[in-house]
Amino acid sequence: MASVIDGKVVAADVVAKVKAEADKLIAETGVVPGIAVVIVGHDPASQVYVASKGKKAKECGFNSIEHALPAETSEEELVAVVEKLNADPAIHGILVQLPLPGHIDSGRIIQTIAPEKDVDGFHFINVGKLGTGELDTAFVPCTPAGSMLLIERALGRDLSGLSAVVVGRSNIVGKPMANLLLNANATVTIAHSRTKDLPGLCRSADILVAAVGRPEMIKGDWVKPGATVIDVGINRLPADANGKARLVGDVAYDEAATNAGSITPVPGGVGPMTIALLMANTVISASRAAGRALSLGDS
Numbered sequence: 549m550a551s552v553i554d555g556k557v558v559a560a561d562v563v564a565k566v567k568a569e570a571d572k573l574i575a576e577t578g579v580v581p582g583i584a585v586v587i588v589g590h591d592p593a594s595q596v597y598v599a600s601k602g603k604k605a606k607e608c609g610f611n612s613i614e615h616a617l618p619a620e621t622s623e624e625e626l627v628a629v630v631e632k633l634n635a636d637p638a639i640h641g642i643l644v645q646l647p648l649p650g651h652i653d654s655g656r657i658i659q660t661i662a663p664e665k666d667v668d669g670f671h672f673i674n675v676g677k678l679g680t681g682e683l684d685t686a687f688v689p690c691t692p693a694g695s696m697l698l699i700e701r702a703l704g705r706d707l708s709g710l711s712a713v714v715v716g717r718s719n720i721v722g723k724p725m726a727n728l729l730l731n732a733n734a735t736v737t738i739a740h741s742r743t744k745d746l747p748g749l750c751r752s753a754d755i756l757v758a759a760v761g762r763p764e765m766i767k768g769d770w771v772k773p774g775a776t777v778i779d780v781g782i783n784r785l786p787a788d789a790n791g792k793a794r795l796v797g798d799v800a801y802d803e804a805a806t807n808a809g810s811i812t813p814v815p816g817g818v819g820p821m822t823i824a825l826l827m828a829n830t831v832i833s834a835s836r837a838a839g840r841a842l843s844l845g846d847s
């Protein structure tokens with residue numbers, strides 16, 4: 549039976565370190581880390597995430613501002629909001645909540661964010677730095693960076709000789725996750741909907757990362773005995789007969805836990821890490837703005 553990797557505990561650890569760094573930065577330089585979250589429209593799930601980011605930012609001693617814009621906001625208006633935040637010296641991190649309404653080109657918005665304030669790590673500059681291994685100055689996307697910390701807790705920092713399979717090829721999770729695993733010396737395969745014999749490939753993985761957005765798609769017998777399983781999926785299932793909505797991952801947890809060596813639950817796994825790493829990226833950005841190098845690499 550797998551041991552459960554408790555993302556809430558590891559995230560609390562990261563947040564405590566972030567808060568300590570923020571306190572020190574404020575005391576020694578007067579710079580207060582500032583984060584701006586921009587949300588367009590009113591998707592209820594998005595609003596929940598935005599609220600928890602604001603709450604966590606306050607917990608860390610940051611200034612946190614939120615721009616809630618109407619669904620009809622034009623692309624030009626949103627560009628103007630981002631440019632204003634780019635120019636605001638009190639803001640060190642900018643996050644534009646995705647997905648954006650269909651009439652807005654999200655690629656253009658992401659590339660408008662100043663790379664040094666791009667705490668999501670989605671700008672080409674940060675993607676390129678991760679791809680070329682410039683991890684000292686890159687902002688790494690929060691979900692894969694948080695997943696990587698969980699993998700480190702289970703297996704250590706050097707993944708030499710281990711095979712990793714990442715299921716999902718998104719720019720937000722799959723691709724940056726694969727790059728991080730490669731940087732840690734794992735042998736990495738990215739799988740997706742066109743992959744032949746996905747169950748067989750997954751069964752070969754010492755480290756299996758599921759980031760497909762399909763509820764419980766990865767079955768128990770796809771998991772190699774002893775493997776480390778990281779479930780990035782957060783799928784909200786409709787209310788059952790008892791009227792209770794259920795949150796499930798991309799992995800059939802109960803089955804997978806019988807084979808895995810360690811596994812992340814949903815909720816309480818990768819999700820809390822995403823928010824913690826957003827705070828970490830923001831204090832790193834604020835430190836750089838104050839002329840200090842900061843790495844939370846020992847988290």
Ligand SMILES: Nc1nc(=O)c2c([nH]1)NC[C@@H]1CN(c3ccc(C(=O)N[C@@H](CCC(=O)O)C(=O)O)cc3)C=[N+]21
Binds near residue numbers: 816820
């Ligand atoms: N620019 C941008 N950056 C993001 O990082 C981003 C985004 N857009 N759009 C939406 C997704 C989603 N996301 C989550 C963060 C934390 C939890 C989280 O903490 N989840 C809890 C449970 C939450 C619940 O109960 O609903 C958990 O897994 O334990 C979930 C989802 C960040 N996202």
